[in-house]
């Protein structure tokens with residue numbers, strides 16, 4: 001399907017608000033929205049639940065349903081607002097969801113998507129949300145989309161389209177707003193790893209960052225035993241790291257986060273800080289984008305991560321954007337006797353041939369636990 005055809009049909013049906021969290025399966029459509037919608041009418045939210053809420057606000061203000069896009073892993077983040085805000089037994093608010101179907105049964109995908117893929121349709125059913133699978137052919141999809149708008153008008157209920165891999169034709173984002181850093185994320189990751197000891201632990205976030213940690217260990221001929229790769233569960237790495245750091249005071253625990261993941265559950269930051277552990281170290285690789293799923297911008301450019309950290313209760317915070325500055329700051333950050341955060345400003349993009357972990361998540365867990373508790 002051509003993304004412009006879909007976009008124009010949505011506009012014809014009075015959609016003037018698009019919001020959500022980007023997904024690799026929807027990246028062409030997300031890119032088209034980014035390029036063609038004025039900022040006021042397109043919001044990349046911190047998490048998918050926020051998108052449902054924003055769409056609800058839009059409906060209250062205009063009487064028109066908004067479009068909310070997300071990966072199916074984001075359904076978990078929006079169960080609460082779908083059941084206690086938009087549901088017909090509460091406020092009964094219409095919105096059109098576009099959900100990328102990672103882990104579709106019988107299609108090859110990464111382990112973190114398999115379960116979510118199996119239950120995606122069932123989750124919608126159990127929540128009482130009517131849905132269709134989006135056909136690839138626009139001419140077939142068109143009457144279905146028009147029916148969805150009719151249904152929303154009649155019932156005021158949300159409606160969802162599940163979108164299979166390969167549904168959309170290619171569209172490349174033109175309006176890329178990138179930060180000015182020249183520092184490559186994989187190089188930054190390698191620089192930090194080279195300065196850690198064998199006892200140190202890394203809990204890395206979803207997407208390219210975990211893949212680059214994995215590849216860096218291979219390149220340095222090191223074991224993966226020190227690394228917990230949070231392949232799913234975006235935004236929760238720092239809480240996993242906190243859970244470990246609270247129990248293992250003799251181990252330094254480093255959370256390797258992304259700015260999108262940092263934003264997604266930013267409330268965790270204050271809780272991390274409240275424990276003020278000398279062995280808890282938070283590193284945020286900030287490229288101001290959801291790089292792993294198409295480089296759509298996050299909103300982090302209006303904020304200052306190291307200031308957020310200090311205002312949230314971390315005792316120390318640093319920000320660097322070059323390898324020289326990183327190397328200079330690392331010894332102090334590593335030896336700080338308090339909860340500390342280091343922001344590393346990096347540029348968007350990853351290697352074309354970036355690999356993925358070969359071991360299954362449970363193999364990663366077993367090796368990691370043996371090392372941590374050995």
Ligand SMILES: Cc1ncc(C[n+]2csc(CCOP(=O)(O)OP(=O)(O)O)c2C)c(N)n1
Nearest residue numbers: 073074207234258259260261289290291292
């Ligand atoms: C709940 C949830 N929503 C969306 C996704 C899809 N997703 C995977 S990685 C990613 C982007 C992460 O961005 P960031 O943390 O800034 O790291 P970067 O990719 O830029 O390195 C997204 C949106 C997901 N895995 N889980």
